[in-house]
Amino acid sequence: MYMKKLLEISDLQMCVNGTQLLNIGSLCFYEGVSVFLCGTSASGKTLLLKAIAKKVKYRGKINRKGKTEVVFDRNVFYTNSVEDELKYILLEEEDKKLVSTFLSKKLLKKDPNSISLEEKKLLLFCHAIVAHPDLIFVDEVLSFLNEKNRKKVYDYVKKNKITLVVVSKNIEEALQTDYMIVMDQGKVAMEGKTLQVLMKEKILKRLGVGLPFYVDLSLQLKLYGLLEDIYLTKEEMVGALWK
Amino acid sequence: MEINTLVKKGKVNAFCGLSISTFLQSNETCCVQYKEYYQSILVSDYIFSSSSSTEKKVIDSLKMVLLSSDVLVKKMNVLSSTEILKVELAILLLQNVDTIVLYQFDCYFMEKELAYFKKLFKKLVLKYGKTIVLLDSKLLFLVDFADRIVVKNEKEELEVFVAPNFYEERLLELLGTPKIVEFVKFVNENGKKLLPYTDMKELIKAIYREV
Numbered sequence: 001m002y003m004k005k006l007l008e009i010s011d012l013q014m015c016v017n018g019t020q021l022l023n024i025g026s027l028c029f030y031e032g033v034s035v036f037l038c039g040t041s042a043s044g045k046t047l048l049l050k051a052i053a054k055k056v057k058y059r060g061k062i063n064r065k066g067k068t069e070v071v072f073d074r075n076v077f078y079t080n081s082v083e084d085e086l087k088y089i090l091l092e093e094e095d096k097k098l099v100s101t102f103l104s105k106k107l108l109k110k111d112p113n114s115i116s117l118e119e120k121k122l123l124l125f126c127h128a129i130v131a132h133p134d135l136i137f138v139d140e141v142l143s144f145l146n147e148k149n150r151k152k153v154y155d156y157v158k159k160n161k162i163t164l165v166v167v168s169k170n171i172e173e174a175l176q177t178d179y180m181i182v183m184d185q186g187k188v189a190m191e192g193k194t195l196q197v198l199m200k201e202k203i204l205k206r207l208g209v210g211l212p213f214y215v216d217l218s219l220q221l222k223l224y225g226l227l228e229d230i231y232l233t234k235e236e237m238v239g240a241l242w243k
Numbered sequence: 244m245e246i247n248t249l250v251k252k253g254k255v256n257a258f259c260g261l262s263i264s265t266f267l268q269s270n271e272t273c274c275v276q277y278k279e280y281y282q283s284i285l286v287s288d289y290i291f292s293s294s295s296s297t298e299k300k301v302i303d304s305l306k307m308v309l310l311s312s313d314v315l316v317k318k319m320n321v322l323s324s325t326e327i328l329k330v331e332l333a334i335l336l337l338q339n340v341d342t343i344v345l346y347q348f349d350c351y352f353m354e355k356e357l358a359y360f361k362k363l364f365k366k367l368v369l370k371y372g373k374t375i376v377l378l379d380s381k382l383l384f385l386v387d388f389a390d391r392i393v394v395k396n397e398k399e400e401l402e403v404f405v406a407p408n409f410y411e412e413r414l415l416e417l418l419g420t421p422k423i424v425e426f427v428k429f430v431n432e433n434g435k436k437l438l439p440y441t442d443m444k445e446l447i448k449a450i451y452r453e454v
Contacts, residue, residue, distance in 0.1 A: 016317065016321055019313070021321070038353070040356065041309075041325030041329070041351075041352065041353075041356065042323045045323075046324060073277070073324065076279070116262070140350070140351070143350045146419065147419065169350065169351060169353050205355075208353055208355040209354070210353060210354030212422075216443065221450065224447070226450065226454055234425060235429075238429060
């Protein structure tokens with residue numbers, strides 16, 4: 001099946017003081033294929049995103065074939081109101097409506113530094129979506145949202161056919177995505193369909209990456225011969241164990 | 244209720260739903276939190292400007308937070324978010340502060356490193372009498388770790404949970420239900436019997452016995 005490439009990386013390298021921080025041979029992001037990108041500390045995730053956002057110098061090629069936005073995590077804002085932060089006055093009516101899906105109207109006049117953490121993260125996300133991208137990279141931001149708001153984000157990108165790349169330490173989020181990339185020491189250590197990657201638990205644990213609760217439980221119960229498959233919900237798990 | 248009176252010395256305290264500025268205003272302490280660095284200052288210069296320690300002590304405290312001495316020659320603006328948090332924590336260890344406040348610390352780390360930091364913080368409390376304050380951590384991180392949890396509820400009131408039971412309905416209502424708790428509760432609701440486990444290995448053993 002033909003899949004449209006939205007962003008293609010080849011021979012991406014970055015060195016600081018003789019230390020290689022990034023070394024990626026090739027990596028592609030395809031339209032409609034959501035991705036979970038993870039790795040332990042200093043594995044190069046944020047640096048890769050900075051290269052994609054042209055915030056750092058690098059060697060190699062990043063071919064952006066679709067409109068790309070990168071949402072970086074931050075807690076400090078330098079404008080006086082949420083409205084200013086979003087350049088709200090300049091937005092089309094349709095975009096204002098879109099913003100209201102995530103942020104209530106009463107927040108618009110508030111100082112962005114005084115709003116709750118959850119609202120700050122939603123503001124960062126709104127920042128990106130009013131640019132109408134084809135591809136959004138979200139660095140850590142979703143980890144701070146509650147289930148309700150996280151669902152809102154996933155529903156929104158799905159409905160608007162935006163391809164989402166989630167960079168997060170919260171491994172549970174991997175299950176919301178189609179494809180998974182694990183980085184280690186600036187390189188892509190593993191990649192593939194999410195469940196297939198998650199099944200390689202020994203390699204993941206060696207890389208310091210845990211497993212989502214139900215995948216972990218399924219794999220361990222499989223070892224004891226109590227299950228034959230992977231079950232991702234409590235209902236399926238209980239149904240299979242106590243048939 | 245005064246916030247600083249709710250911090251119990253020599254314990255692991257968790258506060259959820261409180262704004263960080265509210266907390267820091269009422270407690271004159273330093274806080275480990277993620278900040279973006281735009282200046283290209285060397286990590287070694289940054290550390291030595293915050294504490295007057297010997298190089299050996301700096302390297303030892305970096306080791307304690309899982310960093311090697313290689314980080315000293317890096318610049319602050321190329322550090323990852325986790326490296327920044329680790330450097331900030333290393334500085335507090337060098338300063339030998341009595342209270343260490345950590346803002347959303349667990350959101351930045353993966354399982355293996357979190358398990359290490361839990362052990363480190365417990366050691367700091369039990370062996371050196373330090374006070375740990377966790378601001379806005381997830382309930383799963385607090386399991387078998389926090390001695391008390393203070394939560395600001397929807398009415399802006401503070402609710403205190405001492406020696407918290409992680410199956411307590413009100414706590415779950417306020418902070419969300421960890422998957423392991425969700426699963427055990429669901430099993431019990433369906434007529435099977437499992438004890439309120441918070442440890443995966445114990446849960447597996449119990450399922451083995453039950454099925």
